[in-house]
Amino acid sequence: MTYFVLVCLVMGLVTYFTRALPFLFFSVRKPPELLDFLQKYLPAVVMAILVFSMYKDIDFRAAPYGIPALVAGAITALLHLWKRNVLLSIGAGTAAYIIFIRII
Amino acid sequence: MALVIYAGAAQFMAVGLIQSGAGLLEIALLTLIMNARHMVYGLSLLEPFSKAGRWKPYLIFGLTDETYGLLTTIEPPPDLDKTKFYAAITVLNQVYWFVGCMVGSLVGSAFLFNTTGLDFALTALFIVLLVDQVRAVKKPEPYLAALLGCVLALFISPKNFLLVALVISTGALALLRERIEGRPRGTASQGVSEKSKQDSEEKGDRP
Numbered sequence: 634m635t636y637f638v639l640v641c642l643v644m645g646l647v648t649y650f651t652r653a654l655p656f657l658f659f660s661v662r663k664p665p666e667l668l669d670f671l672q673k674y675l676p677a678v679v680m681a682i683l684v685f686s687m688y689k690d691i692d693f694r695a696a697p698y699g700i701p702a703l704v705a706g707a708i709t710a711l712l713h714l715w716k717r718n719v720l721l722s723i724g725a726g727t728a729a730y731i732i733f734i735r736i737i
Numbered sequence: 738m739a740l741v742i743y744a745g746a747a748q749f750m751a752v753g754l755i756q757s758g759a760g761l762l763e764i765a766l767l768t769l770i771m772n773a774r775h776m777v778y779g780l781s782l783l784e785p786f787s788k789a790g791r792w793k794p795y796l797i798f799g800l801t802d803e804t805y806g807l808l809t810t811i812e813p814p815p816d817l818d819k820t821k822f823y824a825a826i827t828v829l830n831q832v833y834w835f836v837g838c839m840v841g842s843l844v845g846s847a848f849l850f851n852t853t854g855l856d857f858a859l860t861a862l863f864i865v866l867l868v869d870q871v872r873a874v875k876k877p878e879p880y881l882a883a884l885l886g887c888v889l890a891l892f893i894s895p896k897n898f899l900l901v902a903l904v905i906s907t908g909a910l911a912l913l914r915e916r917i918e919g920r921p922r923g924t925a926s927q928g929v930s931e932k933s934k935q936d937s938e939e940k941g942d943r944p
Contacts, residue, residue: 636755636758637755639761640751640754640755640761640764641738641741641742641751642741643761643764643765643768644741644742644744644747644748644751644764644765644768645741645742645743647765647768647769647772648742648743648744648747648768648772648775649797649798650769651769651772651773651775651776652772652775652776652778652779652797652798652800653779653797654775654776654779655776655778655779655783656779656783656786656793656797667911667914668773668776670911670914670917670918671773671907671910671911673874674874674876674878674879674910674917675770675773675879675907675910676770676771676773676870677867677870677871677873677874677879677880677883678879678880678882678883678886678903678906678907678910679767679770679771679883679903680863680866680867680870681867681870681879681880681883681884681887682883682886682887682899682902682903682906683750683753683863683866683867683899684860684863684864684867685883685884685887685902686887686898686899686902687753687859687860687863688860689887689891689895689898702857702860705857705860705861706860706861706864709860709861709864709865710864710867710868713864713865713868713869714868719865722861722864722865722868723858723861723862723865726857726858726860726861726864727854727855727857727858727861730854730857730861731853731854731855731857734853734854735854
């Protein structure tokens with residue numbers, strides 16, 4: 634519970650810091666170009682890392698060889714490319730996963 | 738969470754991080770990078786917020802993607818106090834968010850059946866967010882940088898996987914900067930940079 638409160642506090646403070654930063658520093662100066670570059674491309678990097686991290690603990694050498702997670706992930710991605718509906722993609726992907734782990 | 742953090746993507750991320758018992762430093766760094774885009778938002782609101790007085794700290798706190806979108810798109814009615822207008826939008830946005838989060842958590846805890854596998858929803862969420870990123874950033878380098886960071890992190894320190902992967906990937910991304918920006922191509926994220934450039938030029942013009 635204390636861990637939860639600490640996480641909330643840390644995340645709240647950091648979030649507030651990111652929003653307040655321009656008001657603190659750049660009211661007179663221009664922001665550095667590297668920061669502008671990083672804020673553009675880092676979200677893509679972070680998402681790729683987060684997806685990887687969800688798959689990294691799966692044992693691909695033993696049955697079911699991570700097939701449920703891989704196929705359900707592919708379903709999620711394809712559905713989202715096709716329909717662009719967040720709830721549909723997550724719902725269908727998760728439902729597929731739940732079914733796969735019970736039948737495979 | 739909805740009251741203290743008030744950042745959608747970061748709150749979703751927090752669920753997974755708390756579950757895996759991630760370190761506070763890791764969480765702080767990930768939140769910083771996740772919300773790094775907010776650092777640019779304030780640039781276009783420096784001027785409007787300058788007269789906000791005691792509301793200013795809260796207006797900055799409530800500067801989410803959605804609030805930013807509204808504040809920079811809607812022109813306040815001329816007969817209305819600008820600060821009150823901004824504050825009303827920001828407060829209403831957070832109320833909607835808070836109510837939504839509460840309803841979600843109540844419905845969630847009412848589930849009594851076997852929820853094994855439901856945790857895949859988090860993986861699915863990250864996949865969805867990644868697909869949205871791929872749509873906006875149509876260049877291979879950021880994803881290659883991420884892959885490099887992930888693979889190296891698995892060997893270097895699986896325990897601090899996220900942190901190590903993030904540091905390596907960010908370094909790789911910075912090194913690839915000229916390659917990425919050297920190829921002028923129309924991407925959604927370039928609109929953002931042009932906008933912020935405009936803003937800083939406007940600032941420079943002011944005496």
